[in-house]
Amino acid sequence: xxxxxxxxxxxxxxxxxxxxxxxxxxxxxxxxxxxxxxxxxxxxxxxxxxxxxxxxxxxxxxxxxxxxxxxxxxxxxxxxxxxxxxxxxxxxxxxxxxxxxxxxxxxxxxxxxxxxxxxxxxxxxxxxxxxxxxxxxxxxxxxxxxxxxxxxxxxxxxxxxxxxx
Numbered sequence: 001x002x003x004x005x006x007x008x009x010x011x012x013x014x015x016x017x018x019x020x021x022x023x024x025x026x027x028x029x030x031x032x033x034x035x036x037x038x039x040x041x042x043x044x045x046x047x048x049x050x051x052x053x054x055x056x057x058x059x060x061x062x063x064x065x066x067x068x069x070x071x072x073x074x075x076x077x078x079x080x081x082x083x084x085x086x087x088x089x090x091x092x093x094x095x096x097x098x099x100x101x102x103x104x105x106x107x108x109x110x111x112x113x114x115x116x117x118x119x120x121x122x123x124x125x126x127x128x129x130x131x132x133x134x135x136x137x138x139x140x141x142x143x144x145x146x147x148x149x150x151x152x153x154x155x156x157x158x159x160x161x162x163x164x165x
Contacts (some may be wrong), residue, residue, distance in 0.1 A: 009070035012052075013086045016063035021095035023052040056094035063090035115139065134159050141165075 030037055032046035037045075067087035071080050118140070123129075128143040135157030146152065146165035155160050 009066045009073065009083070012066040013063055013070065013083060013090075016059040016066065016090050017086055017093075020059045020063075020090045020097075022054050023048055023056055024093050024096050027052070052097040056090075059085075060091045060094040063087040087137040130163050130165060132156055132161060132163065134161070139163075 010131050027045040027049045030041050064087045067083040070083040074080060074083070098134045121140075123142060129140040130143065130146060130155075131138065132158075137157040139154060139156050141163050143165060146163070150165060152163040154163065
């Protein structure tokens with residue numbers, strides 16, 4: 001009976017961990033920059049992003065409960081440590097589910113863009129640009145750069161602007 005309980009709680013803990021990993025990792029994988037997304041996979045990723053805060057909290061509660069039950073049915077310290085570590089990892093994933101990794105860690109505005117002469121720019125013939133002309137002064141922001149930063153803070157002809165993509 002004890003081995004069955006240990007196995008059951010191990011499986012519950014592993015299922016909580018796998019579900020949490022999928023809920024956090026799949027949207028990051030699908031929505032990452034510089035990659036084309038299919039309509040169906042993007043729809044799934046966005047749906048997961050909406051439910052993952054609540055779903056990962058449920059998974060964390062289940063993982064803590066399973067680790068506690070495992071602790072009570074297992075006497076070896078190594079197994080107990082792994083059960084607690086697994087529950088802590090699921091709780092960490094529940095916290096990460098609340099962080100928009102793209103806004104917090106990846107897409108930082110470029111507050112000081114560097115510019116050069118248009119003739120010296122290294123652009124592919126198919127590159128697209130966002131162009132701004134104010135008071136006779138012009139700036140062009142490559143979409144390739146904007147795809148990473150999403151926001152460029154700049155001053156053109158004494159006017160502060162924000163170029164976004």
